[in-house]
Amino acid sequence: MSDFSARDDEFHFDIMSDRWWETETAWFSFCHPETGLGGWLYTMVRPNIGTVAGGVWIWDDSAHLPWEVPYSANYTALRLPRDQSLTDIALPTGVSIRMLEPLTRYRLGFRDEGRLELDLEFQAVMPPRALRKGDSSFKNLNHFDQFGRVTGRIVLHGRPIDIDCYGMRDRSWGPRPEHRPGKSAYVTGIASPDEAFLAVTKWNDADYPVAYGFMIHEGVTGDLVSGRRIVERDAGQGWVNRIVIEAKDEFGRPLLAEGVRRSGIIINRHSFIDSNGLIEWTINGHVGHGEDQDMWPVHDWSAFRRGARR
Numbered sequence: 139m140s141d142f143s144a145r146d147d148e149f150h151f152d153i154m155s156d157r158w159w160e161t162e163t164a165w166f167s168f169c170h171p172e173t174g175l176g177g178w179l180y181t182m183v184r185p186n187i188g189t190v191a192g193g194v195w196i197w198d199d200s201a202h203l204p205w206e207v208p209y210s211a212n213y214t215a216l217r218l219p220r221d222q223s224l225t226d227i228a229l230p231t232g233v234s235i236r237m238l239e240p241l242t243r244y245r246l247g248f249r250d251e252g253r254l255e256l257d258l259e260f261q262a263v264m265p266p267r268a269l270r271k272g273d274s275s276f277k278n279l280n281h282f283d284q285f286g287r288v289t290g291r292i293v294l295h296g297r298p299i300d301i302d303c304y305g306m307r308d309r310s311w312g313p314r315p316e317h318r319p320g321k322s323a324y325v326t327g328i329a330s331p332d333e334a335f336l337a338v339t340k341w342n343d344a345d346y347p348v349a350y351g352f353m354i355h356e357g358v359t360g361d362l363v364s365g366r367r368i369v370e371r372d373a374g375q376g377w378v379n380r381i382v383i384e385a386k387d388e389f390g391r392p393l394l395a396e397g398v399r400r401s402g403i404i405i406n407r408h409s410f411i412d413s414n415g416l417i418e419w420t421i422n423g424h425v426g427h428g429e430d431q432d433m434w435p436v437h438d439w440s441a442f443r444r445g446a447r448r
Contacts, residue, residue, distance in 0.1 A: 141268040142282055144240035149224045150280070150311040151185040158187050161314035164224065164235060166246055166260055167305040167326075168288040169416055171427045174199045174400040175208075175299065176416040177292070179233050179246055179256075189215040193231045194248050194256065196294060197403040197416075202377070207403050208294055209254050241266055244307075246290075258290035258301060263331035264359065266309075267352055281310040283336055285328050285354075304328040304426070306336075319410035319435045322349075323367055325383060327395050327419040329426030332357040335393055337383050339367050353387045355422060360387035369432075376443055377402055377413045378430050395421045397430065410435050 154160040162183045169176045180192040193211035195204065204210040216230040225237040234247035241262065248256035262284050269281035288305040291298055306326050320341035328334035337351035348365035365385025369378045383395040397417035405412045413432040419425070434442070 142241060142266045146266070146282075146309065147225050147237045147240055149183070149185070154185065154311065155313070156186055157313060158184065159313055159315040160184065160186050160311075162309075162311040163192075164307070164309055166244070166258075166288070166307045167429065168258060168301055169303050169305065169427060170299055170301060171303060171400075171416075171418070173299075174416060176401060176403070176414075176429070179235075179248065181229060181231065181233055181235070183218055185218065188218045188220075190218045190229055190231060191215060193233065194254065195403055195405060196254065196292070197401055199401040202375070202402050202404055204403060204405060209250075210403075211250065211254075212405070241284075253295060255293040256290075258288055258292070260286045260288050260305065260307060262286040263304070264334075264354065267336075267359070269350065280312050281308065283308045283326075285326075285331070285334050304330075304334075306429070316408045319408075319433070321434050321438060323433060324431040325351075325367060325381070325417075325429070327383075327397065327417065327421050327426055327428035329419070329421050329424035333421050333424040333426065335362075335383065335385075335395060335421060337362060337365060337367065337385060337393075348383075348385050351385065353385070353391065353393045355387075355391055355393075358389070360389045360391065362387050362393065365393065369430075376439075377404075378415055378432050381415075381417060381430055393422065395419050397428075399430075400427075406436070411439050413439075 164181045166179045175198045177196040182191040196209040197207040201207045213231045228234045236245040244260045246258040266282040266284045323339045325337045334354040337348045339346040340349040346367035351362035362385045368382040370380040381397045385393040397419045399415040402415035415430045
């Protein structure tokens with residue numbers, strides 16, 4: 139049984155405090171595994187100051203910097219429309235979201251004429267899964283994650299690309315000040331609705347122990363209770379080239395996920411950066427894909443990169 143209801147497809151402004159950093163987000167990911175293309179639609183709303191941020195990123199193996207990837211639109215402070223529900227909204231960032239079935243099915247759109255047209259549908263393959271551990275990187279936000287199948291088409295610089303993949307969405311609402319960042323990772327992988335995982339590592343721990351997550355194995359979902367993330371980084375660029383997740387869930391079942399980076403993008407998200415890789419996984423013997431979001435405070439990443447260049 140889900141911890142959430144159709145009410146959670148709406149904005150949560152009525153239960154937020156009056157602090158300026160109260161924030162609500164809606165994120166969807168998709169990819170084209172055959173070509174290493176990845177994509178995000180991201181919306182971040184701050185109702186108390188009346189702004190909406192985010193947009194769309196699309197990347198492949200040709201570039202990793204946001205100003206060099208095939209498409210990047212990342213707005214910071216546009217006016218929040220007050221006359222629309224999150225269940226059917228067209229944002230000034232260009233992102234549109236329409237709920238077709240509560241907590242299950244969504245129509246996603248974006249249009250930047252001549253550059254990108256996006257028409258996708260997200261169909262959940264699991265109920266929303268609540269954040270279940272307070273020492274994860276999301277701290278005191280209300281938060282859920284949900285795998286789904288993403289289908290439809292994008293037209294990227296005039297080139298149509300049919301999308302049929304598994305992706306992830308998440309929702310959060312609560313306090314999110316911009317000076318909050320710590321070093322952590324958010325890692326997803328899915329081979330099928332019966333074989334998937336999410337692992338979030340503990341803040342500011344060099345050994346990357348798993349703080350929170352879940353595994354779906356043979357169709358049964360269990361919370362991760364222990365584990366670690368092991369990475370091999372590119373010597374020149376610093377991003378994760380190879381990754382292993384070793385963990386156990388609440389039923390004592392082991393998770394072994396081994397991944398290789400296909401492509402990636404580095405996104406500057408206020409006072410931290412997200413070195414995000416599209417990962418090709420083997421998950422308990424099943425082939426799939428997902429992401430490794432390698433999150434660093436900007437100054438820590440800068441120091442790490444300066445040290446690597448010496």
